[in-house]
Amino acid sequence: MIRVSNLTKRYGNNAAVDGISFGIRKGEIVGFLGPNGAGKTTTMRILTSFLAPDEGTAVIAGFDVIKEPLELRKRIGYLPENAPLYLDMGVLDYLNFIAEIRDIPAGERGMRIKKIADLCALNKVLKKNAYELSKGYRQRLCLAQALIHNPDILILDEPTAGLDPNQIIEIRELIKEIGREKTVILSSHILSEVSATCGRVLIINEGKIVASGTPEELSNRATGKEKIYINLKGQREAIETRLRSMSEIASFRVIEENGGELLKYEIESNGDTNLNEALFHMTVDNRWVLTELRKEKASLEDVFLQLTIGEK
Amino acid sequence: MQNIIAIFKREFKGYFNSTIAYIFITVFLVLTGWLFFRSFFIINQADMRGFFAILPWIFLFFVPAITMRLWAEEKKLGTLEILMTLPVKDHEVIFGKFLASYAFLAVTILLSLPLPITILYLGTPDKGPIIGGYIGTLLMGGAFLAIGLFVSSLTENQIVAFIIAVIISFGLLIIGEQFVLFSVPNWLVPLFSYLGLGSHFSDIGRGVVDSRDIIYYLSVILFFIFLNMRTLEGRRW
Numbered sequence: 001m002i003r004v005s006n007l008t009k010r011y012g013n014n015a016a017v018d019g020i021s022f023g024i025r026k027g028e029i030v031g032f033l034g035p036n037g038a039g040k041t042t043t044m045r046i047l048t049s050f051l052a053p054d055e056g057t058a059v060i061a062g063f064d065v066i067k068e069p070l071e072l073r074k075r076i077g078y079l080p081e082n083a084p085l086y087l088d089m090g091v092l093d094y095l096n097f098i099a100e101i102r103d104i105p106a107g108e109r110g111m112r113i114k115k116i117a118d119l120c121a122l123n124k125v126l127k128k129n130a131y132e133l134s135k136g137y138r139q140r141l142c143l144a145q146a147l148i149h150n151p152d153i154l155i156l157d158e159p160t161a162g163l164d165p166n167q168i169i170e171i172r173e174l175i176k177e178i179g180r181e182k183t184v185i186l187s188s189h190i191l192s193e194v195s196a197t198c199g200r201v202l203i204i205n206e207g208k209i210v211a212s213g214t215p216e217e218l219s220n221r222a223t224g225k226e227k228i229y230i231n232l233k234g235q236r237e238a239i240e241t242r243l244r245s246m247s248e249i250a251s252f253r254v255i256e257e258n259g260g261e262l263l264k265y266e267i268e269s270n271g272d273t274n275l276n277e278a279l280f281h282m283t284v285d286n287r288w289v290l291t292e293l294r295k296e297k298a299s300l301e302d303v304f305l306q307l308t309i310g311e312k
Numbered sequence: 313m314q315n316i317i318a319i320f321k322r323e324f325k326g327y328f329n330s331t332i333a334y335i336f337i338t339v340f341l342v343l344t345g346w347l348f349f350r351s352f353f354i355i356n357q358a359d360m361r362g363f364f365a366i367l368p369w370i371f372l373f374f375v376p377a378i379t380m381r382l383w384a385e386e387k388k389l390g391t392l393e394i395l396m397t398l399p400v401k402d403h404e405v406i407f408g409k410f411l412a413s414y415a416f417l418a419v420t421i422l423l424s425l426p427l428p429i430t431i432l433y434l435g436t437p438d439k440g441p442i443i444g445g446y447i448g449t450l451l452m453g454g455a456f457l458a459i460g461l462f463v464s465s466l467t468e469n470q471i472v473a474f475i476i477a478v479i480i481s482f483g484l485l486i487i488g489e490q491f492v493l494f495s496v497p498n499w500l501v502p503l504f505s506y507l508g509l510g511s512h513f514s515d516i517g518r519g520v521v522d523s524r525d526i527i528y529y530l531s532v533i534l535f536f537i538f539l540n541m542r543t544l545e546g547r548r549w
């Protein structure tokens with residue numbers, strides 16, 4: 001459905017998008033995850049033919065963003081960052097305007113608008129002006145604008161930014177509902193958001209895709225570096241000689257030392273080993289006292305942090 | 313065509329959604345009315361020469377105020393991103409906006425029609441210059457509008473758009489004025505006088521509508537619309 005290869009967009013010497021390639025199948029909900037300035041918005045602007053890439057190609061539903069932008073636009077619904085609206089326009093007027101440009105026949109416009117207003121819960125505000133709307137309703141109106149022509153593909157730039165928790169849940173549900181029959185790309189900084197709504201995540205940093213996969217795959221990948229925290233009573237040198245000798249351990253460090261007796265360690269494992277069992281046996285064999293053993297599985301958040309900040 | 317109409321309607325209604333539009337119209341009518349009646353009663357002239365002579369200078373400020381928002385506001389609000397990802401061609405959007413501002417200007421001018429009607433009622437003026445004056449006004453207004461529309465696409469700040477449009481229009485207006493023509497080298501005089509936005513207007517105002525004057529204004533309009541298309545493409549490349 002969406003085929004992107006080697007997409008690059010530069011601003012001066014800065015590559016906002018730097019050789020991105022990916023493919024998206026029909027019906028997928030894909031999340032772009034990345035810190036501020038990662039290049040999410042720029043990528044979406046290229047996909048919607050608002051910006052042209054400096055290099056690379058993007059083909060959506062069989063149409064090239066550069067060669068056939070008009071055909072492409074007919075099949076896409078786009079919610080830009082911050083849900084921009086003509087503030088001096090009435091809500092109904094606005095939807096009518098979009099419907100008209102979207103070539104919805106005059107006779108069907110009323111019905112279509114009604115359907116969309118129901119779907120996006122806009123009925124209460126249809127008679128208002130856009131400037132009177134709260135952030136949540138602006139977001140919905142802008143989403144309605146993106147949906148009115150029943151596009152196959154939806155591109156949503158931070159659809160839940162600036163909303164309160166209730167609204168976030170409502171919009172997420174709405175996206176999931178829409179996503180049953182459409183291909184959706186959304187962007188976010190919020191990890192829980194993409195893992196809650198998306199089947200697949202592309203982590204973008206500094207214009208590059210640094211990881212991709214399902215939310216589970218990504219957090220599994222990080223379990224290779226799982227961390228274990230232990231609190232021990234025993235002699236420090238003896239403990240550390242023993243820890244150094246264990247092949248399962250990649251690294252360890254003391255994080256707290258209590259009166260020379262109680263020691264707290266943070267231990268990083270080497271891979272998919274049963275490190276906590278090995279540690280338990282070690283303490284029993286040496287008659288050290290183990291007061292706590294806590295395993296911390298890396299979350300999507302850790303993957304994100306590792307990939308985006310950890311590299312520096 | 314349907315797209316041009318849709319954009320035209322939205323923009324045209326947009327003018328009347330803001331109170332500023334009504335203030336503009338009022339100021340324009342009061343100003344022109346005052347200038348007109350001053351010459352009418354004080355100099356006792358039953359024609360509109362004074363009115364049309366001053367009109368380019370009123371347009372100099374009035375028209376950029378009409379056009380300043382057309383692109384700048386879209387950029388500021390971010391709505392440009394939706395507009396330019398709708399299935400519309402660049403030139404459809406430009407013409408829709410241009411024609412909407414043209415229609416707004418035409419409405420304003422239409423509202424000044426009681427002036428010539430008063431004259432016709434009170435005296436027996438030569439009708440040629442009045443009709444010519446109004447045709448010239450529409451042509452010259454179109455040129456000012458095209459300049460203002462183009463300038464609005466260069467910035468997201470409406471005030472900046474206004475000021476730059478005034479400056480460019482001012483430049484094009486004065487190069488055709490007598491005092492400039494006196495001070496430039498002789499070989500430049502025909503060129504300057506041809507390019508001057510106001511010189512063709514006074515020609516038409518004498519009641520002779522020459523096709524060269526019409527071609528001049530249409531060229532200016534198309535030239536700035538062409539530049540506007542380039543700035544829109546520039547966003548994409």
Ligand SMILES: Nc1ncnc2c1ncn2[C@@H]1O[C@H](COP(=O)(O)OP(=O)(O)OP(=O)(O)O)[C@@H](O)[C@H]1O
Pocket residue numbers: 011014015016017034035036037038039040041042043081189
């Ligand atoms: N019009 C522009 N001119 C110059 N640089 C730009 C422009 N637009 C974006 N950039 C730069 O490109 C980079 C990527 O920006 P982009 O808006 O795509 O990031 P983002 O991932 O959407 O960030 P955020 O999460 O803050 O929305 C940033 O470094 C930004 O400064």
Ligand SMILES: [Mg+2]
Pocket residue numbers: 040041042081157
């Ligand atoms: Mg962004």
